[in-house]
Amino acid sequence: MPTPSLASLPIRRLTLRDLASCADLSEDRGWPREEHKWGFLLTAGKGFGIDDPEGGLLAACVVTEYGAWDRPELGAIGMVLVADRHARKGVGRRLMRHVVAAMGTTPLTLHATPYGRPLYEELGFKTTGRAEMLKGHFTPGGAEPGVSTRAATAEDLPAILRLDEEVFGADRTPLIARLPAFADQLRVAEEDGRVIGYAGAWPNMDTHVVGPLIARDTETAKALIASLAALTDRPLRTDIDVRHEELLAWAKARGLASVAFNAVMTYGITDLPGDWTRRFAPLTVAAG
Numbered sequence: 279m280p281t282p283s284l285a286s287l288p289i290r291r292l293t294l295r296d297l298a299s300c301a302d303l304s305e306d307r308g309w310p311r312e313e314h315k316w317g318f319l320l321t322a323g324k325g326f327g328i329d330d331p332e333g334g335l336l337a338a339c340v341v342t343e344y345g346a347w348d349r350p351e352l353g354a355i356g357m358v359l360v361a362d363r364h365a366r367k368g369v370g371r372r373l374m375r376h377v378v379a380a381m382g383t384t385p386l387t388l389h390a391t392p393y394g395r396p397l398y399e400e401l402g403f404k405t406t407g408r409a410e411m412l413k414g415h416f417t418p419g420g421a422e423p424g425v426s427t428r429a430a431t432a433e434d435l436p437a438i439l440r441l442d443e444e445v446f447g448a449d450r451t452p453l454i455a456r457l458p459a460f461a462d463q464l465r466v467a468e469e470d471g472r473v474i475g476y477a478g479a480w481p482n483m484d485t486h487v488v489g490p491l492i493a494r495d496t497e498t499a500k501a502l503i504a505s506l507a508a509l510t511d512r513p514l515r516t517d518i519d520v521r522h523e524e525l526l527a528w529a530k531a532r533g534l535a536s537v538a539f540n541a542v543m544t545y546g547i548t549d550l551p552g553d554w555t556r557r558f559a560p561l562t563v564a565a566g
Contacts, residue, residue: 287336288329291325292320292326293320293325296325298313300316300320300335301313303334303335304357306362308362314460314480315564319562319564323342323343323354325339326339326341336364337360337370338359339356341354342354342356342566344448345449352550353381353387354388356562357564358394370394371401386544386546387543387544389409390403390405390541390542401545402545404548406544409517409559411537412537413537414513417533424501425467425498425502426467427501429463429464430476437473438473441475462481463510464477475491475494475556477502478490479506479510484512485512487514487515487562488506489559490559490560492556500525515537516559517540519554521554522558
């Protein structure tokens with residue numbers, strides 16, 4: 279039986295049953311398997327994929343929608359992967375065109391590596407910002423921020439959701455409500471009994487990823503990172519908006535080194551909604 283052409287292979291929705299195949303695809307491209315993250319994204323978002331006639335997945339990506347369930351205000355695209363043996367054959371372009379068409383008039387955003395950026399530009403995405411990936415063992419030092427932080431409780435969820443929507447610019451309830459089960463740590467910063475910031479740290483292979491990180495100001499962001507770091511022996515990893523120069527310098531002085539830069543790109547809008555001055559790091563670059 280002749281092998282079907284790549285262009286004729288159907289694109290389908292992925293489910294949690296595809297988790298192992300998604301992780302296999304990550305591994306095939308030299309990425310960590312990241313099964314914990316894949317499971318979260320396939321549950322909170324919509325997965326799209328192409329089955330390989332020889333088994334497994336030939337390509338995959340995930341879209342996470344924000345806003346009203348029937349009228350999303352923003353879609354974040356992530357985990358765009360094509361099996362190595364089928365790279366540079368137009369598969370990624372076809373999958374992305376399908377996703378953009380499926381999202382209709384909903385504005386889109388994604389974090390692009392230098393490798394993927396030309397494809398997204400070809401599809402009409404524009405670079406609107408940059409994020410710097412940091413990784414390393416956090417070493418406390420000097421005068422640490424005096425902002426009060428504590429572990430979040432179930433009673434904090436309404437305040438966290440209100441703050442998150444205000445800062446992010448769209449309702450992320452389905453995503454944020456899953457954080458207590460996804461993250462090893464979820465902490466809030468407060469002043470006079472009012473939540474002024476929150477952050478999570480979730481396990482990803484041998485690291486703890488700090489994100490989301492939303493805070494009233496840089497001092498609050500520092501306090502949240504320091505409090506998360508104090509409760510883990512793993513290296514930290516995070517992706518900080520490059521406009522937060524003071525936080526980046528502080529983190530680097532405490533042991534986190536620059537690993538890479540990703541372009542923040544948008545489609546259908548000229549910039550991301552919300553307040554970037556209080557949005558320091560995404561939950562994950564795959565979901566915004």
